[in-house]
Amino acid sequence: MKKQRDAVLDEMQNAKLLKLEATGLWLTFxxxxxxxxxxxxxxxxxxxxxxxxxxxxxxSVYIAVSSVKNGLWTRDSSPSxxxxxxxxxxxxxxMGAFVIVRSLVFLHKPFEATLILRAxxxxxxxxxxxFASMEIMRRIYRKRLDILENADEExxx
Amino acid sequence: xxxxxxxxxxxxxxxxxxAARAALDMTQKALADAVGVSRQTINAIEQGxxxxxxxxxxxxxxxxxxxxxxxxxxxx
Numbered sequence: 001m002k003k004q005r006d007a008v009l010d011e012m013q014n015a016k017l018l019k020l021e022a023t024g025l026w027l028t029f030x031x032x033x034x035x036x037x038x039x040x041x042x043x044x045x046x047x048x049x050x051x052x053x054x055x056x057x058x059x060s061v062y063i064a065v066s067s068v069k070n071g072l073w074t075r076d077s078s079p080s081x082x083x084x085x086x087x088x089x090x091x092x093x094x095m096g097a098f099v100i101v102r103s104l105v106f107l108h109k110p111f112e113a114t115l116i117l118r119a120x121x122x123x124x125x126x127x128x129x130x131f132a133s134m135e136i137m138r139r140i141y142r143k144r145l146d147i148l149e150n151a152d153e154e155x156x157x
Numbered sequence: 158x159x160x161x162x163x164x165x166x167x168x169x170x171x172x173x174x175x176a177a178r179a180a181l182d183m184t185q186k187a188l189a190d191a192v193g194v195s196r197q198t199i200n201a202i203e204q205g206x207x208x209x210x211x212x213x214x215x216x217x218x219x220x221x222x223x224x225x226x227x228x229x230x231x232x233x
Contacts (some may be wrong), residue, residue, distance in 0.1 A: 012207050013171035 025059075032056050041102050068141045071148040079141060084134040092127035094115070164210040173228050174203050192216040 009017060020132045032052055038048075039049045073079050099119040178188055187201070189196045192213065201207035202217075209217070214229050221228065 010198050011210055011213060012198040012201055013195060015207075 001013070011135075017034065029056070029059060032059075041098070041106050043102075043106060063090060068144055071141070072147045073141055079138040081138075084131055084138060088127050088130035088134060091130050092123040095126040096123040119150060158207070164213060174217065177223050177228060181221065183221075188217070191220040 033056060036049055036052050036056065039052070067073065077083055096119045099122050100115060103115050103118075104111060109115070178185070183191075185199045186196045189199045191218070192199075194213065198207065198209075198213075202209050202213075214225060218225055218228055224230075
């Protein structure tokens with residue numbers, strides 16, 4: 001089945017199609033993320049956005065696991081403790097902004113100290129979760145890379 | 158400087174394949190059919206827009222009766 005599909009396209013067309021598919025994947029990924037954020041801001045319940053959320057989660061896990069399995073991280077950076085610490089700030093601040101914007105703009109609640117406290121707690125939780133996930137993935141990645149790079153020459157891996 | 162060198166290599170490659178094809182009075186379509194790819198792929202290789210795999214390079218060399226060095230080797 002796969003052979004038949006491959007035979008239709010030559011190598012350049014195949015490379016072009018892969019590029020288009022990759023662009024399509026990332027476009028879908030970010031649009032889906034945006035859709036979830038907007039729906040959450042508008043007050044949709046978790047049950048109402050569960051479908052999109054599960055799809056995004058499956059896609060994310062697939063990309064992360066298959067990349068690490070193949071000894072790949074990102075195109076332009078190497079994994080490190082510092083990189084994990086810095087990268088985790090992005091979702092943490094995004095979560096903080098989300099909590100504040102949702103409360104003030106969409107739920108029309110007054111600005112109070114408890115809001116800042118709540119946003120801070122959410123930020124800390126998200127930061128800790130992201131940092132822990134990235135560090136676990138980094139350790140698995142390092143182990144996997146070691147196996148791939150030090151495999152016997154006769155081995156397939 | 159590196160960009161300039163790359164451009165020169167790409168243009169040279171383009172000219173060499175095109176010249177070898179012209180010597181055999183072969184169109185891009187005929188070469189494409191002979192090596193089993195699309196015409197747009199041959200065109201992209203000649204324009205220096207696509208770097209073919211070694212497998213395709215060898216197929217092109219075989220059809221045009223040239224060595225890898227003659228068609229794809231770096232300029233002296």
